[in-house]
Structure formats: C-alpha cells, structure tokens
Amino acid sequence: MESAELRIFRAVAREGSITKAAAILGYVQSNVTARIQQLESEVGTALFYRQRGMILTPAGSKLLTYAEQILHLLDQAEKFMAETELPSGNLELGAYANISSLHLPKLLTQYYKSYPDVNLSLFTGEAECLLGKVLHYELDGAFVRLPEINDSNLVKELEITEELVIVSRPEYKNIKSLYAKPFLMNPSGCPNRSRLESWLKFQGISQVRYMDFNYLDSIIQGVLADLGVAFLPHSVVQNYEEKGLLKTFPVPPEFGSTKTFFIRHKDSLLTGALAKFIEMLKENNPLYTPSAANFEWSL
Structure with a gap:
C-alpha cells in the first residue's frame, strides 16, 4: 500500500x-x-x-x-x-462569511506584508463544513461561530464573545413595536437566529415573520430601508448607530451573545506560518468590538 x-x-x-x-x-x-x-x-x-x-x-x-x-x-x-527561519509554504484558513468579508481582509493584508513567502488561501463556509475540513486536515485553522466547541481533537486558539442586539431604524423607540416587523436573518439553522427565537419565545411571542438573507450587507441595507429589523453582533452596526442611521436594543446575555472561535486540529504541526498567524491574531482582534464589556478573550 x-x-x-x-x-x-x-x-x-x-x-x-x-x-x-x-x-x-x-x-x-x-x-x-x-x-x-x-x-x-x-x-x-x-x-x-x-x-x-x-x-x-x-x-x-x-x-x-x-x-x-x-x-x-x-x-x-x-x-x-x-521549515525555514522565516515562515513560508502554504497556510490554508477557513472562515464564516461575515468575518471573512468584514474583518479578516485587514488582518490578512498585514500578515501577507509581514510574511510574503507564505501562500495564503481562505475558504468560506458554514460552521459544520469548516469543522469537518479542520478535522480532516484540509484546513490549517478556521474561524467558526458556534455556541461551544467540545471536540477533543480541536484546539481553541482564540475565543471571542460578542453582544447581539436587535437593530432597527432610529425612529423606533420601543422594542415591543419591532416584534410585528419582519426579521431579516440568515436562513434557519443560524446560531444567531436560534438565539433570537429563544428570546422571542421567552417573551411569549410566537407569531414572527422572517425574511431569509444570506449576506450581512443585504441585511443591514434592508434595515436601513425599513424593510424590517435584524438581530446582529453590535460590532457590525456600531458605526451606523454612531451616525444616527440605526438604533440597537440589547437583550439579556443568555440570549444576546455569540461566540467566535479560531480552531486547529490538535495533531497538526504548528508550522511557522500558522504560529505567526496565531500570534498576529492574538495581538490584533479581527472582530471590532464597541467596548471591553462586550467581549472576553480566552487564550
């Protein structure tokens, strides 16, 4: 053989x-x-x-x-x-769509400028797909958004907890007035959507309309156009809120938080390329967060 x-x-x-x-x-x-x-x-x-x-x-x-x-x-x-003194070779990373489009380009640009001999690649997919690719050694590491990681074959190099908020146009003053509007969300199965459904059920609200969107930018533009409301990480809408374009409503932490992990396989060789990426990752939070109270690092 x-x-x-x-x-x-x-x-x-x-x-x-x-x-x-x-x-x-x-x-x-x-x-x-x-x-x-x-x-x-x-x-x-x-x-x-x-x-x-x-x-x-x-x-x-x-x-x-x-x-x-x-x-x-x-x-x-x-x-x-x-292996050489300076990182080289391939570095194959994975990420979910929102972080890959909004937050990672700056970090990857900084990494590439520092280590130009490394061949970077980024695969975008859903959490289960990314987990499978890491577990089958197809990716060196990946950013996944899940409630928790419990697989003993995976190493959590980074854990970030973000605040989730209900987002609307600024003219809405009462959170209860939003429940009758459509919620612009990722399709069923999204962890954030599951949290929202738990929160609404806790509030005794069962009749909710959803509009499925696959892209974060489309969700934000839909809220800006008053098509509906959304349930998103505070970090991705803070700039809009500061400009008075959107308004956010907090929900209790047991419903209003989301975790992002950077994971790798425990048996994978920590190459110079991957080690330097993890080092840069820990020094430069790829998720912009509005305040220290809204996230915690677990390194």
Missing part, C-alpha cells in the same frame, strides 16, 4: 467521483480507476459501492480514517523538513 494509492483513494472518497478526483489530481480517469482496483485487490475487499457515484463501503470508511492520518503525518514531515 503506497502513499500515492492512498492519495488517490482519499480524493475519490472526498469527491465521490472518479472523474472529479482525476481532475483534481491531474490524472487520466483510467489511471485512477486502475489504482483504486489495485488497492481493493491488495486489501481484499471492495472499498466503494459503484452506484451513481463512488460511495464508501464500511471497509472503505475505516480505511479512509487511517489514510487521512497516514497522509497527514507524511505531509507534516514534509512541512517540518521544509
């Missing part, structure tokens, strides 16, 4: 397709098919169900776990041997 075969096997397992795996690896399809068949012959069992794609068998799922660990160790050894 060679590492090249394991890399091909991992690519097919991740993509669920010989065609897609071949394109990613830069191989012809027949070569990928032959190497998978060779590996199955070597281990003495089928690794994939070949029905509408390549789906792992139970044996294939077990082998994938070991393949990922083996290939990770080989990649880590290469990274270690290639």
Whole structure:
C-alpha cells in the first residue's frame, strides 16, 4: 500500500467521483480507476459501492480514517523538513462569511506584508463544513461561530464573545413595536437566529415573520430601508448607530451573545506560518468590538 494509492483513494472518497478526483489530481480517469482496483485487490475487499457515484463501503470508511492520518503525518514531515527561519509554504484558513468579508481582509493584508513567502488561501463556509475540513486536515485553522466547541481533537486558539442586539431604524423607540416587523436573518439553522427565537419565545411571542438573507450587507441595507429589523453582533452596526442611521436594543446575555472561535486540529504541526498567524491574531482582534464589556478573550 503506497502513499500515492492512498492519495488517490482519499480524493475519490472526498469527491465521490472518479472523474472529479482525476481532475483534481491531474490524472487520466483510467489511471485512477486502475489504482483504486489495485488497492481493493491488495486489501481484499471492495472499498466503494459503484452506484451513481463512488460511495464508501464500511471497509472503505475505516480505511479512509487511517489514510487521512497516514497522509497527514507524511505531509507534516514534509512541512517540518521544509521549515525555514522565516515562515513560508502554504497556510490554508477557513472562515464564516461575515468575518471573512468584514474583518479578516485587514488582518490578512498585514500578515501577507509581514510574511510574503507564505501562500495564503481562505475558504468560506458554514460552521459544520469548516469543522469537518479542520478535522480532516484540509484546513490549517478556521474561524467558526458556534455556541461551544467540545471536540477533543480541536484546539481553541482564540475565543471571542460578542453582544447581539436587535437593530432597527432610529425612529423606533420601543422594542415591543419591532416584534410585528419582519426579521431579516440568515436562513434557519443560524446560531444567531436560534438565539433570537429563544428570546422571542421567552417573551411569549410566537407569531414572527422572517425574511431569509444570506449576506450581512443585504441585511443591514434592508434595515436601513425599513424593510424590517435584524438581530446582529453590535460590532457590525456600531458605526451606523454612531451616525444616527440605526438604533440597537440589547437583550439579556443568555440570549444576546455569540461566540467566535479560531480552531486547529490538535495533531497538526504548528508550522511557522500558522504560529505567526496565531500570534498576529492574538495581538490584533479581527472582530471590532464597541467596548471591553462586550467581549472576553480566552487564550
């Protein structure tokens, strides 16, 4: 069982397709098919169900776990041997959409200017997707927004707690007057939306209208246009509030807080590139927060 075969096997397992795996690896399809068949012959069992794609068998799922660990160790050894005094190589990061569009560009620009030999990449996705990519060694680290991180395979390098507030046009003076308006929110499943629903239920409010928005900028513009109200981190609307364009209403901390974590896999090599990023991250909070009372650092 060679590492090249394991890399091909991992690519097919991740993509669920010989065609897609071949394109990613830069191989012809027949070569990928032959190497998978060779590996199955070597281990003495089928690794994939070949029905509408390549789906792992139970044996294939077990082998994938070991393949990922083996290939990770080989990649880590290469990274270690290639380490130089100044950070270099690849640094693959992940982030949820709001932080990647609003807060990270400044930090990444500062990092790139300091360490130009590092090849930076940023993947944007939902929390569960980012967790999976970190756990499967596809990302060196990621920013995720979740109530808590309890996986023993993950290291929390940074934890930031932000205040969530209800946001409206400035002419609304009473929070109760907002409950009849549509709430402009990310689709169902968003942690902030779940907190809002818990708060409204606590207030005895069951009839709520939602308008689904995927982008923070669209939500803010919708509130500015009086399309509805929103439930957002205070930090992202403070500038609008200071200019008198928006008004915010606090809710109790048990409902009105959100956490962002920067995580990495506990078994990943802390390369010079990643170590310097974490160092810069801890020195420069990527989330602008309005006051010390609204966040706490856990380093």
